[in-house]
Amino acid sequence: xxxxxxxxxxxxxxxxxxxxxxxxxxxxxxxxxxxxxxxxxxxxxxxxxxxxxxxxxxxxxxxxxxxxxxxxxxxxxxxxxxxxxxxxxxxxxxxxxxxxxxxxxxxxxxxxxxxxxxxxxxxxxxxxxxxxxxxxxxxxxxxxxxxxxxxxxxxxxxxxxxxxxxxxxxxxxxxxxxxxxxxxxxxxxxxxxxxxxxxxxxxxxxxxxxxxxxxxxxxxxxxxxxxxxxxxxxxxxxxxxxxxxxxxxxxxxxx
Amino acid sequence: xxxxxxxxxxxxxxxxxxxxxxxxxxxxxxxxxxxxxxxxxxxxxxxxxxxxxxxxxxxxxxxxxxxxxxxxxxxxxxxxxxxxxxxxxxxxxxxxxxxxxxxxxxxxxxxxxxxxxxxxxxxxxxxxxxxxxxxxxxxxxxxxxxxxxxxxxxxxxxxxxxxxxxxxxxxxxxxxxxxxxxxxxxxxxxxxxxxxxxxxxxxxxxxxxxxxxxxxxxxxxxxxxxx
Numbered sequence: 001x002x003x004x005x006x007x008x009x010x011x012x013x014x015x016x017x018x019x020x021x022x023x024x025x026x027x028x029x030x031x032x033x034x035x036x037x038x039x040x041x042x043x044x045x046x047x048x049x050x051x052x053x054x055x056x057x058x059x060x061x062x063x064x065x066x067x068x069x070x071x072x073x074x075x076x077x078x079x080x081x082x083x084x085x086x087x088x089x090x091x092x093x094x095x096x097x098x099x100x101x102x103x104x105x106x107x108x109x110x111x112x113x114x115x116x117x118x119x120x121x122x123x124x125x126x127x128x129x130x131x132x133x134x135x136x137x138x139x140x141x142x143x144x145x146x147x148x149x150x151x152x153x154x155x156x157x158x159x160x161x162x163x164x165x166x167x168x169x170x171x172x173x174x175x176x177x178x179x180x181x182x183x184x185x186x187x188x189x190x191x192x193x194x195x196x197x198x199x200x201x202x203x204x205x206x207x208x209x210x211x212x213x214x215x216x217x218x219x220x221x222x223x224x225x226x227x228x229x230x231x232x233x234x235x236x237x238x239x240x241x242x243x244x245x246x247x248x249x250x251x252x253x254x255x
Numbered sequence: 256x257x258x259x260x261x262x263x264x265x266x267x268x269x270x271x272x273x274x275x276x277x278x279x280x281x282x283x284x285x286x287x288x289x290x291x292x293x294x295x296x297x298x299x300x301x302x303x304x305x306x307x308x309x310x311x312x313x314x315x316x317x318x319x320x321x322x323x324x325x326x327x328x329x330x331x332x333x334x335x336x337x338x339x340x341x342x343x344x345x346x347x348x349x350x351x352x353x354x355x356x357x358x359x360x361x362x363x364x365x366x367x368x369x370x371x372x373x374x375x376x377x378x379x380x381x382x383x384x385x386x387x388x389x390x391x392x393x394x395x396x397x398x399x400x401x402x403x404x405x406x407x408x409x410x411x412x413x414x415x416x417x418x419x420x421x422x423x424x425x426x427x428x429x430x431x432x433x434x435x436x437x438x439x440x441x442x443x444x445x446x447x448x449x450x451x452x453x454x455x456x457x458x459x460x461x462x463x464x465x466x467x468x469x470x471x472x473x474x475x476x477x478x479x480x481x482x
Contacts, residue, residue, distance in 0.1 A: 003262040003266075014262065014263055041266065042262075042265050042266045042267070043266065043269055045313075045314050046313040046314050046315065070377065071378070072378040073310075075276040075440065076275045077440050077441045077442070078440075104265060106257075106259035107257035109257075119256055119257055120257055120259075121259075122260060137302075137308075138301055138302075138376055139281065139282075139300065139375050139376070140281060140309070140378045143308065143309065144278070144439075144440060145306045145307075145309075145439050148440055149440065150348065150441050159265070159266075204327065204384075204385060205313075205315050205384055205385065206386050207315075209259075209260040209265055210260075210269070211314075
């Protein structure tokens with residue numbers, strides 16, 4: 001089943017996908033998907049993110065694929081929902097999307113073997129892990145000013161139950177900018193797949209329900225400008241829409 | 256088979272009574288960056304940091320005073336990173352330096368337990384994010400601390416003579432740290448901003464206890480135990 005968390009008439013609801021581009025709210029009402037404000041499907045607890053986890057993207061960034069997962073953390077401030085705005089500061093010359101499959105942990109996980117890892121997964125969602133390369137510095141890289149900015153990680157629209165995705169390691173990823181395909185890949189090309197990542201992180205930290213893992217992005221990043229509509233899509237999981245907004249417009253509109 | 260939580264519980268899995276975000280400043284002690292010498296201009300760094308260098312202490316690291324902290328088998332000793340935790344009282348976004356304290360609810364002692372590491376190129380998750388590596392002391396309301404940039408914090412390991420540091424003279428004092436971080440990263444009520452561990456903090460091993468104290472902030476005491 002596909003689950004969502006939305007605002008409708010000034011209240012927050014959990015909801016599920018319904019036929020005819022609708023949502024069924026937790027109170028039973030059917031509403032049009034266009035009539036709600038989308039929130040991230042969950043409020044994540046710890047957020048693990050992977051850098052350079054696709055061989056082709058490593059090449060694109062002129063890096064050798066890592067021998068150990070290259071993980072970093074994001075904070076809660078950075079998440080926004082489907083169909084929201086991401087702010088591009090005026091002084092930035094290169095800001096790119098990253099289409100990523102997200103695994104959501106559903107049970108306490110400590111020293112989990114890769115072979116058992118899916119037992120600890122509750123489901124999946126999609127992230128757009130924006131990066132602002134102008135702010136990249138070589139201290140605890142990628143630094144939080146690049147990767148944990150307000151509005152810079154759209155998440156959603158759906159949380160999809162684990163058992164609805166037959167093979168999460170064989171899903172097409174695709175990004176379009178204003179309708180034009182700019183990024184294509186497949187989760188089978190990850191350097192470290194979901195089972196290996198859960199084994200790795202749970203080998204030195206206890207994972208808890210609500211923790212999420214953003215699994216990295218393939219080749220095909222381009223600069224994005226105010227007004228651009230970016231759609232990051234993972235086959236069977238969701239199609240996440242986001243629009244870039246200028247700093248001036250962002251500050252003028254509030255959020 | 257582990258029991259998987261349903262969507263309704265996952266949607267808001269944040270733990271009651273704990274911060275949502277704990278974020279700390281690296282190299283905020285004025286002695287820390289000079290100690291690296293010319294390394295800062297060499298690869299992989301190539302230049303000294305411009306923006307605040309930040310790290311996250313995630314939810315699995317949170318602990319209370321009095322708890323025994325388990326040092327994993329691969330960790331022989333930890334730095335007792337005694338630091339000032341600034342607790343946010345209302346949502347802070349792009350705050351101005353001279354208004355920054357209006358967003359502060361109060362202060363806590365925090366033990367940012369850290370496995371010593373010499374390289375700061377990649378995020379130090381294995382060094383900073385082990386279970387229990389962020390014991391958090393009790394809240395002292397903002398009004399009770401006359402000047403958060405003039406606090407003496409002392410650390411004593413197994414009752415030995417206290418090691419001392421001060422919050423004075425930091426690269427980014429409290430107000431500046433709040434302004435520079437919230438320029439791109441909103442902080443919310445209950446979140447903690449750590450002013451940063453001192454250069455050359457004391458070390459402790461499994462079997463030892465530490466006591467962190469500061470005037471007005473009480474104390475934070477934990478015992479380290481072997482896995």
